[in-house]
Amino acid sequence: MWTAGTLIAGLLSVVILHFLIQLWSSKKYPPGPLRLPLLGSIWRLFIDFSQDSFMKLAKQYGKVYILWAGNLPVVVFSGFETVKEATVNYSEYFDERPQTPFFEALSEKKGIIFSNGHIWKQQRKFGIATMRKLGLGKKGIEHKIEEEALQLVQSFADVKGQPVDPLLLLTNSVTNVICALTFGQRFSIGDEHFLKLRNAIVVLLQGTGTIFQILYDLFPWIMKHLPGPHKEAIAARDFIVSFVMEEIQKRKAHQILHDPQDYIDYYLLQIERSKRDPSSTYSDRNLMQCVGDLFVAGTETTTSTLTWALLLMANYPDIQKKVQKEIEDVFGSSQSFSYQDRKDVPYTNAVICEIQRYRYILLIGLPRQCSKDVNVSGFFIPKGTTVIADFRSALLDPQKWETPQEFNPNHFLDKDGHFVENEAFLPFGAGARVCIGEQLARIELFIFFTRLLRSFTFQPPEGVKKISEEPQVRLVTPPHPYKICAIPRNSGP
Ligand code: HEM
Numbered sequence: 270m271w272t273a274g275t276l277i278a279g280l281l282s283v284v285i286l287h288f289l290i291q292l293w294s295s296k297k298y299p300p301g302p303l304r305l306p307l308l309g310s311i312w313r314l315f316i317d318f319s320q321d322s323f324m325k326l327a328k329q330y331g332k333v334y335i336l337w338a339g340n341l342p343v344v345v346f347s348g349f350e351t352v353k354e355a356t357v358n359y360s361e362y363f364d365e366r367p368q369t370p371f372f373e374a375l376s377e378k379k380g381i382i383f384s385n386g387h388i389w390k391q392q393r394k395f396g397i398a399t400m401r402k403l404g405l406g407k408k409g410i411e412h413k414i415e416e417e418a419l420q421l422v423q424s425f426a427d428v429k430g431q432p433v434d435p436l437l438l439l440t441n442s443v444t445n446v447i448c449a450l451t452f453g454q455r456f457s458i459g460d461e462h463f464l465k466l467r468n469a470i471v472v473l474l475q476g477t478g479t480i481f482q483i484l485y486d487l488f489p490w491i492m493k494h495l496p497g498p499h500k501e502a503i504a505a506r507d508f509i510v511s512f513v514m515e516e517i518q519k520r521k522a523h524q525i526l527h528d529p530q531d532y533i534d535y536y537l538l539q540i541e542r543s544k545r546d547p548s549s550t551y552s553d554r555n556l557m558q559c560v561g562d563l564f565v566a567g568t569e570t571t572t573s574t575l576t577w578a579l580l581l582m583a584n585y586p587d588i589q590k591k592v593q594k595e596i597e598d599v600f601g602s603s604q605s606f607s608y609q610d611r612k613d614v615p616y617t618n619a620v621i622c623e624i625q626r627y628r629y630i631l632l633i634g635l636p637r638q639c640s641k642d643v644n645v646s647g648f649f650i651p652k653g654t655t656v657i658a659d660f661r662s663a664l665l666d667p668q669k670w671e672t673p674q675e676f677n678p679n680h681f682l683d684k685d686g687h688f689v690e691n692e693a694f695l696p697f698g699a700g701a702r703v704c705i706g707e708q709l710a711r712i713e714l715f716i717f718f719t720r721l722l723r724s725f726t727f728q729p730p731e732g733v734k735k736i737s738e739e740p741q742v743r744l745v746t747p748p749h750p751y752k753i754c755a756i757p758r759n760s761g762p
Contacts, residue, residue, distance in 0.1 A: 298342055299648045301335035302326070309337025311483060320740055323347065323633055323659050333648045339487040341369075343636070344656045346645065349663040349693040355645050356658045356700035364701035365389075365638040367655040370489035371482045374503050375473075380558030381705065382566060382635070388550045392559055395551070397705050399535045403450060404709060411608060411712055413449040417442045418720040424458075425725055425755040432730035432752035435579050436572070439717075440467060443572045444564070446713060451560045452516055453531035466512055466564070469505040474569050476502025478632060478744025506561065513560045517553060532560060567706045571713050573630040573747035578718055580736050580748050581624055581676060583727045588678060592617045593758070596723050606719070608712045614719075615688035619681035621714050625696045626664045627676045628738065632746050634658040634698060660695050669693035725755035 302310040313336070314322055326334055327347035336343045346355045355363055365385045368378065376383035381392045404410045421442040425433070444467050445455040456463035476482070476498035485492040485499045492499060513533075520537055529535040536556045543549035582589040595616045600606045611618050639654045650656065665673045669691060670680055683689050697704035704710070721727075729736050730752050740746035 297649065298335045299333045299344060300330045301337070302330070304337045307339060309339045309341070311336055311338050315480070318742060320632065320661070320742055320746060324662050324665065327659070327662060333646050338483055341486070342654055344648075344650055344654055345633075345659055346656065347659045347662040349666040349669050349695075351646050352658045352660060352663045352695065353692075353699065355656065356698070356702075359643055359645065360700035362639055362641050362643040363637045363656060363658075365640045366702075367636050367638040369486045369636075369655075371477075371485045371499065374485075375477075375506050376558055377554075379555050380562045382562045384558075385638075387548070388555065391550045392555055393705060395536070395539060396559060396563075399532055400450070400705065400709060402535065403531065404712070410446070410450055410709065411716070413455075414446055414713055414716045415607075415720075417445050417449075417455070418716050420445075421717060422720055422724045425721065426757060428755065430754050430756045432754055434750055434752055435755075436576055436747075436750065439575045439579075440568070440572045442717065443575070443713065444470070444568050446571075446709075447564050447567050449531070450709070451513075451532040451563055453534070462512075466509065467568075469508040469512075470564055470568050472498075472505040473502045473509070473565055474745055475743060476500075476505070509561045509564060510557045513557045514553070517556060532563070563706070566704070567709065569745050569747070570630055570706075571710050573745055574625055574710075574714060575717055576747055577628040577630070578621070578624045578714070579721070579727050579753055580738070580751060581628065582722065583729050583753055584735050584738065585676060586726075586728070588620060588676075589722065589726065592620055592722050593726070596719055608715050611715055612688070615682065615686060616678065617719060617722075618688050618715075619678040621718055622681045622694060623676060623678045625714075626670075626680065626694060628740065628746075628748070629661045629664050629696060630745055630747065631660065631696075632742060632744055634660045635702070637702060658698070660698060663693045663695050666693055721755075724758060726758055728754050728756060730754055 302313040304310045305312060313326065317325070323345060324347065326336070326345070332346065332348045332351040334345055334347070336345060346352050366372065366383050366389075368383075368385070372383045378384050379388065381389065381396055384392060400410075402409075421438060424438045424441075425435075441458050444463070448455055448463075479498055481492070481497045481499040516533060517537070520533060529538050533556065536551065536559070540549075540551045540553075540556070543551050582592075595614050599613050600610070606613075634657050636655050636657050639650050639652055639656055642652050643650050663669070667673050670693065671677070672680075680691065681688055681694075697707040697710070736751045736753070737749055739749060741749055
């Protein structure tokens with residue numbers, strides 16, 4: 270007869286045996302926190318989840334370490350040299366994204382961000398080529414960004430120096446740039462449709478990179494039925510995709526394909542051109558996902574960088590003054606300086622890069638998947654392993670930056686005040702999956718930042734000495750909501 274005691278002892282032995290087998294099988298992987306049954310080693314993130322968590326793990330376990338999300342091994346590369354070795358030297362080994370249940374729910378393996386193989390290659394190549402076509406010269410997207418910057422300056426001017434949360438104003442401008450790129454039109458701030466789109470992007474990103482995403486990947490059959498940010502994110506994605514679908518239907522109804530003006534136009538033309546090509550992946554479904562990807566990847570990233578930019582200018586008034594003086598000395602009252610002129614303002618350029626470095630807006634890189642067996646820094650990484658390159662750790666690497674924890678524009682200047690590149694400056698990632706919106710984002714940051722600083726001096730509201738520089742910790746790491754005063758300057762908009 271089995272007694273309760275023997276049953277418990279039996280169960281315990283199975284658990285211990287399982288634990289020991291796990292420990293044994295983990296031996297071939299890089300070091301990392303203790304791997305527990307069921308949960309793996311991500312318990313470490315539950316007890317310490319901050320912007321520094323991943324760098325603390327690297328300090329304890331080395332530049333290549335492992336985190337187990339349940340039974341799924343996730344290898345993390347930390348520090349500039351290791352990040353570069355993996356993403357640049359072994360670029361083609363790490364060109365896939367893992368197909369986890371959550372990513373699948375968000376993309377159905379379509380579009381650019383989460384797709385792989387032939388679909389990814391074709392959609393990415395088309396995306397880069399089309400952005401180039403749309404961005405060339407003053408008539409292209411840069412002109413649209415300048416128009417948007419004028420609107421933004423006006424919106425700040427309307428507040429008349431009173432404390433204002435800049436997030437909403439910046440989000441509108443940046444989202445409208447992506448609208449101009451994809452739909453060829455901007456929306457007014459109060460447009461209900463536009464507000465819904467903007468909120469859907471925020472909700473989608475808030476549900477990504479959270480504990481709910483990890484739980485969804487571990488127990489999809491349960492999480493699919495439970496409410497939470499993961500379900501809201503999936504619903505938000507559905508909204509974005511149907512928003513884009515409506516626009517596609519309108520274009521199809523009007524059939525204006527001969528003179529493409531925006532991303533959707535170019536794509537529809539491409540579908541038409543490749544109708545007889547059996548290897549073509551151009552389709553309405555991929556188009557919806559690609560446009561959705563541009564919104565998701567291109568709005569909160571740039572907006573968050575700009576919210577940090579204004580906050581840091583208010584907290585470092587001497588740096589702000591130097592930027593304003595340089596813009597005034599070099600461009601005077603000219604309205605027509607463009608991104609191409611950034612070389613003439615090395616200090617301003619250095620400050621923008623330093624903002625991106627000092628308060629990086631991604632907690633960690635987007636996950637990738639190893640497509641072939643490979644050795645990185647002496648560690649064997651088997652094909653199919655999920656890996657993450659910690660780009661934040663490269664931006665804060667003490668081997669590459671003089672004062673990594675300080676806001677110091679000199680990181681990008683030589684002793685004569687000339688702009689200098691730093692190879693560890695990788696805010697847009699590196700290798701096969703490097704950001705395709707880098708050029709667009711750089712133009713936006715330059716135009717919005719210079720136009721705002723020319724028109725206003727940013728300062729904390731009365732009674733506030735310094736605005737908090739602590740970030741919100743999720744996949745994107747913006748500042749906590751804050752208020753700021755935009756005091757008009759004489760030179761005006
Ligand atoms: C300050 C702004 C931005 C930052 C810091 C940023 C950063 C990044 C990073 C780190 C990645 C992942 C790269 C990797 O896996 O190695 C990425 C991917 C991507 N970004 Fe950006 N990004 C920004 C703006 C934009 C904009 C404006 C767009 C487009 C409108 C965009 C579109 C994309 C796309 C489509 C991908 C996926 C690429 C792929 O998987 O092949 N990003 N971005």
